[in-house]
Amino acid sequence: MEVLQRTYRKVSGDLIKKIKAEPGGEAISRCYQCGTCAASCIVHTYRKDFNPRLIIRKAVLGVENVLDSIEPWYCAVCYLCNERCPRDVKPATILMAIKNVAAKEGKIPPAFKVINENVLEIGRLFDIDEFTNFLREDLGLPAIESIDREEINKLISGTRFEKLKEGGKR
């Protein structure tokens, strides 16, 4: 037998405070939910579950912990929403702030964690294998050589990028 469950959800003001404290997240509370960002968004054109307006709405009301969700990470950072937003909320920048808060709490989605590890280990977002170089040779392009890892690690150790190895957790 189906058990009826109440549909009411709780709201919370905690999340928006964290986002506003992050550089780039300050303008979130002046969003008036017009939908210009969603109607301009190239990702939204193909993925309905990525809707910058809706993510901002959920964050403002705290109805859902958007830090646990993968949605903010779908942003292609093309900045068209920043360009068009009539309240100058800069939605792409807000999403960046949300991702930074999530990273600090160790909530980087697995797929993105792999990318971070790649950068740390091979100095690239993804590995160049022999097949790639074979294709390049076919096109008359020079082969891509592997990067000096020591040099990369030296560079990275000067930044805070290493923290992302642990999923960002401090």
Added chain:
Amino acid sequence: MAEKKKKAEDKESKIGVYICHCGINIAGVVDCKDVAEYSSKLGNVVVSKEYQYMCSDPGQKLIRDDIKEHNLNRVVVAACSPRMHEPTFRKAVEEAGLNPFLFEQANIREHDSWVHMKQPKEATEKAKDLVRMAVARAKQLTPQERPKVKVTESALVIGGGVAGIQSSLDLADMGFKVYLVEKTPSLGGKMAQLDKTFPTMDCSACILTPKMVDASRHPNIEVLSYSEVKEVDGYIGNFRVKIEKKARQVLEDKCTGCGLCSEACPVEVPNDFDENMGVRKAIYVPFPQAVPLIYTIDDETCLGCGMCQAVCGPEAIDYEQKPETLELEIGTIVVATGFDLFDAKRKPEYGYGRYENVITGMEFERLINASGPTGGKVVRPSDGKEPHRIGFTLCVGSRDARVGNNYCSRVCCMYSIKNAILYKEKHPDADVYVFYMDIRAFGKGYEEFYRKAQEVHEIKFIRGRPGEIFEDTRTKNPVVRVEDTLLAEPLEVELDLAVLATGIEPSRDSDKVQKLLRLSRTADNFFAEAHPKLRPVDTLNDGVYLAGTCQGPKDIPDTVSQASAAAARAAIPMAKGEVETEPIVAYVDKEKCIGCRICERTCDFNVIKIVDRKAEVNEAICKGCGACAAACPTGAMQIRHYTDEQIFSQIEAAFKEV
């Protein structure tokens, strides 16, 4: 010698000091009791009190009673900014028999409690400093008389739209002479371009043109069309205004408005009255009901072929006509310079100017108007066909930080709904959409009108601001990309015609008008009223009043109400016949003046002349800005009520602990 004189003054001064709590505005931060106690120990202070609201009736009574009881001859109130309540306290002091200029106000709210909210201790010390300075200055104050000047019983109204017309009619009906100046060839303004008016669906021209005619026929109104204000000099009651009547090249007293000239004219140019959609001739009236009905030659496009001159029976054409300058004596001025529409090209994502079938709301008004370029038929500019699907996009250039307009234009919701209904009345089968963020139906009958649009006309309201409008290049159909925020679904709405509801911006001539009349602006760039709530039609320039959209976006009913309000305010000085002016003007100590002419060159208002090697000030028109006094190398030039002595005593007190 000077020292002795000062001491003598000290002995004479009996000062009352009053510390205002302003509710908790001041008392919430500043320890008012402490400040009052401190003040009581200052030299010459006879009484020192604190009270909740000094500006209230009991507060003022406190001052009046003390003046009588303690024989006070100076009063210091430490409270808010003098901008609002200096007149209040001056009046209270005057009622008790003291000269109103023996009052001094220390600002311990804006300058202290409001800016140091989190530092109560320091704020209290600062309040003491400010009071000590005020007491020091109070000792130096001398009685001043307010000169009375006669008020010329004639008004100038700048702008011949519905606001200017209403103000003029009201002032004229009260019996005052009115000069109504309009820069274009006809009265009417933007309202003349509209088709119907919301929510009553009155025909705009039908309700406006009788008023235009009334204004032009009123014995007390002189309509100066095709004219511009060039110079405004003087002050309330005695403005001297120069107006340029531009050369129409048609003699006003001879032209009968028959229109033969226009028929004969071979030059066709885009008609700006029809938003450049139709054509007019180089000799023209902007629209058939123009007032005055006098033709005007557009100098920029006229070829000078002589065709109009050849057909004009009354010989009204005069190619040699020169602009004429009128000089008027004016008592008060009403500014009704109106608005201009936002340029939709500044939102490139909506494609206006690039896609033929994207038009503005005003273009829609002209298309659907029976006297418009298509005789009242709304057609697609690309193929002349009547559209089946129309979409109205609201807030184009309003509520938009990207274009610098943070305000709501207040009319776009309703004019778009009105246009949508008008189209549905003619084409009940049409699909009509309105893309909105919020519907602001705040006026009388507006919500009912909105409901009618949904219920009776089945206009579909989609809550979402379009991200972009693009064109199907094959059909030239505009396609609106919008998120229906209520569904949280992206929609692509294909239309035959997209209409952009462009917002209201201050008239493009606002900079000129601002300089002419020394007005200030609010953050939205419209002219600033003297007080947003209590003096909504006055300006900070005495004798100058605001009517209509030059002060902020408004619909027609609000514009007309404000125009009547401005007329009523502008009539007061004229009805009284005289006004008191501020005695705070420059004067010269001739013994000290060396005739160096620095003051003469410094004065922005040309009120200083050197006569017999000594400076002379025309006190009647001096603004009391103080530039000359600051520039004077010998201290000969002084400002009444702000003499060097008074200011230096304040500075001395600032750095002196008692």
